[in-house]
Amino acid sequence: MPAPCAATSQHHLQVAAPLCERNPMTDLTKLPHTGLHVPHDRYTLADFQQMTTRCGIAYNATVHEGERCMGVIENQGNGGGTWFFPATAADHRAVHEFAAACRMEGEPLSEEEVLDHLITEHETAQQVAKCTRRRASLIRGYEEDGLPAVTIAIGAPPVWLDRADSPFLPRLARDLKASDPGVAVWEFWTGDQWKPLSLPAATD
Template identity: 60%
Template structure:
């Protein structure tokens, strides 16, 4: 198996980082949150990741049969903490990774706090504007002891 790269926001382990998402959209429905995003490899569109927000699975709708095969190879290789994931879990994590990366990029100079539920799924995001705090400096007793 090829070496996997761990994505920073979700921890999803992927075989490569050539796939990117764009045109991300979401809306709240009576049954949940519907979303879709376009998947690209370089300048080429592979297809759409979509969830209708009614409790059903997240799916991938490829542009061509070759794109279906490329995504199948990708999702089969992905892991989370070394564990094999279902295709839906990979797709959901790709969308979450993209969404969190956008949030981080738009929050320059602010701190983002992210909660997780009991099974480790992403929960509430809170963005706060607080000044940086130096917890350990060479002038503090703790800092002096740690920096010896």
């Protein structure tokens, strides 16, 4: 078990970014990268780390409310679950209540599913920030059944992907078909939302 809230960096990334949407009917906030609806945006994640293991991907991140560390989210990458290791009993209750209030497409989730979505939200936000600094784009693909398949950074600004007449798109379509033939749908981050990526038919 990790030592909750060991020394952490000061570069926290808010779980709910400014681009998230507020739903006035339920008073939940929709996170931009996962679509998870959360009851508030006071929690932040920091010190995200991951590594590939023989059984999967191990990862962990610290959870903060303001400057105070509440605990650690961890998955050991051995086929087991994702767990929250709290700093105090009060932190355990707070995160449990937070997870119970979360929704995905109107449906409640398990606490483990919420933790996984928060990690994905944080990781994707980091990838978006890196692409923005490099004037690159982040795209992600989904399988026919809607399951996420792959996320890729490409060396072109989002405006190139948003133009049907972009000369860059035919080459991109060929490259994506060759590298990820199982992807049914692609989308790209415009800078404030995920948008379907319209690719021409790939030719050999």
